[in-house]
Amino acid sequence: MSTERLVVSVPEQDYADRLADLTADGRVELVVWDMREPHPRGAEIRFAVVPYMTRLSLAEVTPGLDALEALQLQSAGYEQFAGDVPPGVALCNAAGVHDASTAELALALALASIREIPEFAAAQAQGEWKPLVLRRSLADRRVLVLGYGNIGRAVVRRLLPFEVSVTAVASRARAGDDLLDTVHGIEELPDLLPHHDVVVVIVPLTDATRGLVDAEALALLPDGAVVVNVARGPVVDTDALLAECASGRLRAGLDVTDPEPLPADHPLWTTPGVLVTPHIGGATDAMRPRAVALVRRQVEALRDGRPLDNVVIEARPGAG
Structure with a gap:
C-alpha cells in the first residue's frame, strides 16, 4: 500500500x-x-x-x-x-x-419510431386529430441487438418485457447468458437481418465496424423495419439510410449521426420516418x-x- x-x-x-x-x-x-x-x-x-x-x-x-x-x-x-x-x-x-441511460433511449427511439410518435407530434402542432387505424406495435416484433456488451445487455433486459423476440450479435458467437440462449457472431449478420423488424446498433466504432450497416445490410432488412443507432454515427452509412427512409421502406431512430453535430440543412432532419436526438443517450x-x-x-x-x-x-x- x-x-x-x-x-x-x-x-x-x-x-x-x-x-x-x-x-x-x-x-x-x-x-x-x-x-x-x-x-x-x-x-x-x-x-x-x-x-x-x-x-x-x-x-x-x-x-x-x-x-x-x-x-x-x-x-x-x-x-x-x-x-x-x-x-x-x-x-x-x-x-x-451509461448503460441505463443509453438503453433507455434506445428503447424510447424504437417505440417512438414504431408507434409513429413524430407524426403525431407534428399533427398536434397543427391541431389535427388523426383518424383511428390499426398501426404497428413493438409487441411481437423481432429485434436484433447489434453489439452485446454492457449496454447491449441493458437494451435486451429492457426489451424482453415488451413481448418481443430478441437476437443478439457480437464480434464472435458464444454461449448465451441469463437473458438469451445464444449470442450470434457478426459473420451471421447477413442471414439474420432479413428476419428482424428492428435493429438496435450499439457497437463501438472501430475499423471493423465503420460502415458496418451499409447499403447492402440495409437492403436485407424487411420493408417497414426500424434502424436505431445509439452507437456512433459512422457505423451506419448515412447516404444509404437516407435513401431507404426517403423511399418509405425503412424508418430510423438516431441518437448519433454522421456527420455530427448534424448541420441544420442536412436532409436527415426532414426525411419522413427519421427521428433524430442530438447524442443525448448517456446525458441524464x-x-x-x-x-x-x-x-x-x-x-x-x-x-x-x-x-x-x-x-x-x-x-x-x-x-x-
Whole structure:
C-alpha cells in the first residue's frame, strides 16, 4: 500500500464534493480542473478525470502532467482519444456508467419510431386529430441487438418485457447468458437481418465496424423495419439510410449521426420516418452517480496499489 499522496483532478466541484470523504486521511487530494487552461498543480496530478463530451485534445492538455498515471473518460467510446494518450499513461473508459441511460433511449427511439410518435407530434402542432387505424406495435416484433456488451445487455433486459423476440450479435458467437440462449457472431449478420423488424446498433466504432450497416445490410432488412443507432454515427452509412427512409421502406431512430453535430440543412432532419436526438443517450441524471462511483473505485484502487478498472489502453513505455 503506497503512502505517497495521490493528487486527483476532477472536472467539476460536484465531483470533489461527492468524493470529499476520500481525502479524510490525507492520502488523497482532490483538485478541480476542467482542462481548459493549464492547472498550477498539473505536475503533481496522477489521476485525471476528463470532462464529459469534451472536444479537447489530450495532446493539448497532457503536456506538463509529469506524474500522470491514468486518464479517466466519462464516455464508453474512446476512439477520438486513442491516438493522443501519452507514453506511460493508461486510458480508462466509462463502461457501465451509461448503460441505463443509453438503453433507455434506445428503447424510447424504437417505440417512438414504431408507434409513429413524430407524426403525431407534428399533427398536434397543427391541431389535427388523426383518424383511428390499426398501426404497428413493438409487441411481437423481432429485434436484433447489434453489439452485446454492457449496454447491449441493458437494451435486451429492457426489451424482453415488451413481448418481443430478441437476437443478439457480437464480434464472435458464444454461449448465451441469463437473458438469451445464444449470442450470434457478426459473420451471421447477413442471414439474420432479413428476419428482424428492428435493429438496435450499439457497437463501438472501430475499423471493423465503420460502415458496418451499409447499403447492402440495409437492403436485407424487411420493408417497414426500424434502424436505431445509439452507437456512433459512422457505423451506419448515412447516404444509404437516407435513401431507404426517403423511399418509405425503412424508418430510423438516431441518437448519433454522421456527420455530427448534424448541420441544420442536412436532409436527415426532414426525411419522413427519421427521428433524430442530438447524442443525448448517456446525458441524464442517472449518469452522475454512476460516474462518481466509478471514479471512487478508481481512486481507491490507485491509492491502494490495485489495478484500475476499464483500462482500454495500457500505459506504454516512453521513448527514453
